[in-house]
Amino acid sequence: PTQTEETPTPDPTPTEERIDVNSLGLIGLSCDDARGVLESNDLVASCTTGNAAPTEGEIGLVYTVDPTGRVPAGTTINLTAYGEQTALETPGAPALNSATVAPGGTIDVSWPGYTCPSGEGSPSAYNLTASNGTFANGQSSSSFGANDRNAQITIPNNGSGTLIVTYTVTCSGGPSGERTSPTSPEATASIEQAPAPGPTPDPNPTTDE
Known part of the structure; x- marks a missing residue:
């Protein structure tokens, strides 16, 4: 009798791990702190300087995150942080x-x-x-x-x-x-x-x- 070969059953595809960026609370963190949070969640941080800060206390803090939502591990998250405030000149004398x-x-x-x-x-x-x-x-x-x-x-x-x-x-x-x-x-x-x-x-x- 001819022996039939059994087709091996494929292993179930492992569910791809996804991390919810929105839940990490990155807005308002410094670049270094945000990078630490991302790396501890298997994500990569890229931080750049954007607009001048509205207030002195916001210099260096993250104000945009891209992408957001649920992303695969290893995704690079682009962070934009406030730069130095634009200096205002001293007005002329009255x-x-x-x-x-x-x-x-x-x-x-x-x-x-x-x-x-x-x-x-x-x-x-x-x-x-x-x-x-x-x-x-x-x-x-x-x-x-x-x-x-x-x-x-x-x-x-x-x-x-x-x-x-x-x-x-x-x-x-x-x-x-x-x-x-x-x-x-x-x-x-x-x-x-x-x-x-x-x-x-x-x-x-x-x-x-």
Whole structure:
């Protein structure tokens, strides 16, 4: 009798292991920490620097992960982390329209326009601060619009010393959200009473003999 060969039964295909990237909590980790998590889950990390960080605390933290979902072991996961914030330049000095101002008096301050760095939006506010003076809102600080270039400052009736004015600029509209510039140089004016008019001197003083 002819012997029939038995066809060997194939082994069941092993189920491919898949790792759920979404469950690893990579967003907000540093590149090194995210790499450690991926490697401990049999995945490979590739970390690159992307956008400037919205805040100082987010520099170097992962904000995008690709691919996501369930992937086979050994897959390279591309991480993108925030880079350094784009530096905002110090704004130009404000200017006062007088070197002196009397207690209870007013003085005008003006400031130059500001240009936000490329990609950081445009000026949305000029934030002025006055030492020994108040703005129209009755406060020692006040914010002005993008197109405002001057304001009036009132000196208290009992004011003395020096009026000091500085400002910062808020840049808005970029991917980093709102950012504030360094503080400008100072503008100063002396607070001093105008000399009281004295008696008119007698043009022909008489001398006692």
